[in-house]
Amino acid sequence: MTVARERADLVVLGGSCGILAGGTYLFSEPQEGLERLVDITALGWTALSETPEGLEIAATCTLTEFAGASPGRELGTAVLRPEWPGTALFAQGCRALLASHKIWRTATVGGNVCSALPAGGVLAAVTALDGVALVWSPDGTDRRIPLREFVIGPRINALLPGEVLRSIIIPTRSLLARTAFRKIALSPLGRSGAVVMGRRERDDRCALTITAATSRPIVLDFAEPPSADRIQTAISSIDPLLWFDDPHGAPDWRCHVTVLLAEQVADELGTEPGVPQ
Incomplete structure (x- = not known):
């Protein structure tokens, strides 16, 4: 293992040489093909x-x-x-x-x-x-x-x-924006089955970000906090192959609960600060 102390020390990366930072994933399972590590924490x-x-x-x-x-x-x-x-x-x-x-x-x-x-x-x-x-x-x-x-x-x-x-x-x-968060899992301490995070900026532009339920993050952009109909339309347009399938949730369940979570996030963002929902 090499400890990197400046940018020039990183030129060896690639192929069988990988990066070590926290290592919590790297050391959690076999990493076939890796023969050398460069520690970037220094x-x-x-x-x-x-x-x-x-x-x-x-x-x-x-x-x-x-x-x-x-x-x-x-x-x-x-x-x-x-x-x-x-x-x-x-x-x-x-x-x-x-x-x-x-x-x-x-x-x-x-x-x-x-x-x-x-x-x-x-x-x-x-x-x-x-x-x-x-x-x-x-x-x-x-x-x-x-x-x-x-x-x-x-x-x-x-x-x-x-x-x-x-x-x-x-x-x-984005730092100035109001946000809202919802998640769901099949068990109280289980891995997230669907996560929806919302952001409403000061000009009312709104973005809903879907993760856990999909194989990669999906960002839905709106000019203002969307209605339930607009959310359902936007989510229904997501490629069906992007809904993730593993023991923590089936694709149809993930899609269904994502719609519900997204509606809750949009409702929260649509409420004026300090006004009870």
Whole structure:
């Protein structure tokens, strides 16, 4: 194993050489084809940093750091602003994961995103906030990938050989947005069968993000909080092959409950702040 201390140390990545950060997935099952690991935790990336664009979340930010990011709290170099209610999805996304707090202290934001698992709770949160992945390419250049396009399928992401996810950038407009969250599972402590996260921006634009129920995140965009009819129409247009099928839920059940959860999220976002539903 090699410990990376600068960007130049990452040029060996690709082929049989992989990245080690938290390692909670990497060491959970055999990784055929991997012969060498590069530990990126010594690169010294700050967990959360405020930037002119909004909030930058390092790929090595742990789930504990991510979930603990709440308005007014100092974390890393960022003091999360009280007027950033969108950060509420951070902890909610982590709680959608079936993981102990021991794993939270080790697992990373980048690992959860790059694993591209349908039930990735951190992936769901940063996608719902319209996050953008900052990717380091092996030739020394950078590129950006909207997270709604980052995951192609279960365990398949848009990274090219040798590329490294450096950070996730959440735009200010999403941090300022109101959010809502719903999830369902077949058992109280079971893996999420369907998760819907909603975001309503200050100009009333609304986005509903579906994860766990589908093989990759699906984002539905609306000019305003949608009606039940518009939600049903939008969800019915999703490719039937995208509904995930595993022991945690059949595709028809996932589709049905997603409609119900999406309606609840839209209702909450459509209610004015401080007005009882």
